[in-house]
Amino acid sequence: MSRKPGIKTTIRTDFDPKQIKKIMDKVLIEYVNRVTTRLQQSIKITLSKPGSGNKWPGLSYTSAAIGQPPTVQTGRLRGSWITQAARSPAKKVPNGVKLSLGTDVLYAKILDLGNHPFISPALESGRFRRGVKKETARLERKTREAITNSSKKRKVVK
16 A cells, blocks of 8 residues: 655654643642532531521521421531641552541531431532532643643654
8 A cells, every 4th residue: 555645744742741740739639629618618508598497485596397407596517617628648549639528516417417417418409519510620621731731742744
């Protein structure tokens, strides 16, 4: 089989893996932190909904019905959520990110695992799911940019 005469073009791309890793580490920590912050916001929104249970004499609020998130009384639980994202120790999870979201309020676990769940409704909310999709699209875009910007494209014409 003979080739037709003409111009040959070779495109070679050289990637810098160290630069890509450095950029991706930063992008991944940012992604995890943004998703965690969205979950924190979703939990706070869930904890801000008015109760649909009984209105007891002497209380300024309506209590939460069984199976509904707890009603805000003092705002301590709602305001106590903190987030943190950091690199995992290399021995435990190479190239991993550690995600922390929590509260120091002792009764949070009792309420959530008992009659007044609030974390599951926060995770299942449409607002949170849309936010995760948006952050995932952002991660994909940043990943493409990292790979594209770290490569050196050279066009060789023979």
